[in-house]
Amino acid sequence: MVMRIFPRSIRARLTAIATAIAALVVFATSTFMLVTVPDNLRDVVRDRVEVSVRRIASDARAGELSTALQAPARVHFLEVVTPSGDVLASTTGRDVHWKLKAFRPAEPDKLYVKEAWAPHERNAGETHFLVMAMSVPTPNGLVAVYGASSLTDVDRAIRWFEIQTFVIAPLILASVMGITWLVVGSALRPVERIRSKLAEITGQDLSRRVPVPDTGDEITLLAATTNDTLDRLERSAETQRRFVADASHELRSPIAALRTQLEVANAIPEETDWSATGARALAAVDRLTGIIDELLMLARLDAGAVAPRRVVDMCRLAAEQVRRRGDARVAIVPDLCASAPVHGSPVQLDRILTNLLDNATRHAETRIDLEVAVEDDRWVVVTVTDDGEGIAPEDRERVFERFTRLDSAKAKDQSGSGLGLPLSREIALSHGGTLTIADHSPGARFVLVLPSYQGA
Incomplete structure (x- = not known):
């Protein structure tokens, strides 16, 4: 010991x-x-x-x-x-x-x-x-x-001085000891109250807060910082609970649809169109796979995991997206610069473009404008604009909340998960960029800004 x-x-x-x-x-x-x-x-x-x-x-x-x-x-x-x-x-x-x-x-x-x-x-x-x-x-x-x-x-x-020295010195030391004990105890009393309150807070109830003394010293700052931390923990816990509930709800729908189709097919196999049933089952599985992939990517981003990165040309990624969507319902009109290099994950950056273009395709009436440009040699700006009904200003931040789907989005596509735009913003933030919605009429304009690659 x-x-x-x-x-x-x-x-x-x-x-x-x-x-x-x-x-x-x-x-x-x-x-x-x-x-x-x-x-x-x-x-x-x-x-x-x-x-x-x-x-x-x-x-x-x-x-x-x-x-x-x-x-x-x-x-x-x-x-x-x-x-x-x-x-x-x-x-x-x-x-x-x-x-x-x-x-x-x-x-x-x-x-x-x-x-x-x-x-x-x-x-x-x-x-x-x-x-x-x-x-x-x-x-x-x-x-x-x-x-x-x-x-x-x-x-x-001299004799009186010696007596007073040897008598008063212990009294001085005893006084210093007693005063220090009382003063420090009084100063630390708020810390003990903070500790006891923290000991009572559990993961099931994060609404309680520690008392903040009005002394204005470091202990006051400690209590205020502790309450701010508890606020963030409560919001994070609430977000996680809502996330789990929403994820469970989103996963339940395709699983229930898949189960119903299989049970009906199994009950009357002689009257079942197995080709159509298999196609519907594959569609449900694809939706499940998409939701799970987005959930896994969000979980990795929340955990701070960094995917392998290299120099990625956003113009090339955008051109590949346009090529793959040649037979889409709405035409994509590209306006691409010669080169727009960024340092990031090719998979995640391609996922942003996929989500933005999928969202624009659901809402566009006649066309989608895709622009990639370099501003001030410092920023790569990707703009996706559709000519649909647009997004109201009060909803422009809400659409980036997980599992949030506006009524217009539900009416146009029942299979969406409400994870595409939140995932896209998380990817942008993890790359040191931003994803916002700019004013535009008609339709909606999403603006992705990423730091330009400046070389070694």
Whole structure:
């Protein structure tokens, strides 16, 4: 079993990351403060004592030393001592017991610093002092100048700072952890509602939608996108259900007709014209084959399958269609350019022409115009125009819906499946083109536009 460093929950992961970052910041800040603050506080005391010692040393060097030294605030002790230990001058009222002989400045004009614990008359115990000493030559010989200041306030401040650091740091981390947990939980609450709603949606009922929060953030966009996806899924499922129902209905008719013919022929074989019965059965089988072929091609197009493609000359395909329809009910009048190459499936492109010409043949009165042209060296435009009753503007998109047949089409041909035009448009779209119905009177004009082949 693989060990996970982070928990699976996004809420827990973000809380852990935020806490880790906060811990790193607090640790770095605390370490910096613990390193710098004590030294800075001691430097303040040292500067104060150093100024006093150098002032007294300057007076002693000039022979202007007073026996009663005045110590500034927070400097507890000043004293001038000869090498033999005689006290020449000192502060008054601030008696501190020092073992000064153990701390003698050796070199003249060099400042020596030491921290020491010494008894103070005002304190029952010992006090922590910062002591500084300097030897200085005077008119009466070499003397040592001493100064001291208590570090009690500094030690107390450092101790409180350390206590607060080690107490407040865990509180900060606990606060960051708790706040992050609550904030992330609040932010992810809409996601949980979306998840629970999605879990309730099934393939049998795609009408339900997830709640869209009004926060206007990425979760709002996620919910809106999810609902849009559910809308598309619902439309697709409804289309599939309608497609299956329509396909079943279309297949049932020729199968029922074929079965009826065979049952009648089988019931009275001696009175059956087997030649006519076979012809009718073949016609029903042909219709079944055509419907099944169109359904299979639509299924492949819906699945995104790409048929083998090569360079196809639409002029040549159109000319072949005209040749095959030489004995058709309505004459086809071609207007073809020299060459109109496209890159596509020969079978599918020929199927478009077949469907368009079959549709025009059913509705035309006297003629069908077939035009193939190249526009702007970029597009191959195929136009099929009939002089029939035409298609109303409100029906020009509906005829491209699967199994849709207008009343005029049913009256002219009962054997149609309503798949030819939808299949033709799907083929055009799969080749990067379009198939539309343009304004024309009389009759209908179908316009197929495909990208022209530009070479390798």
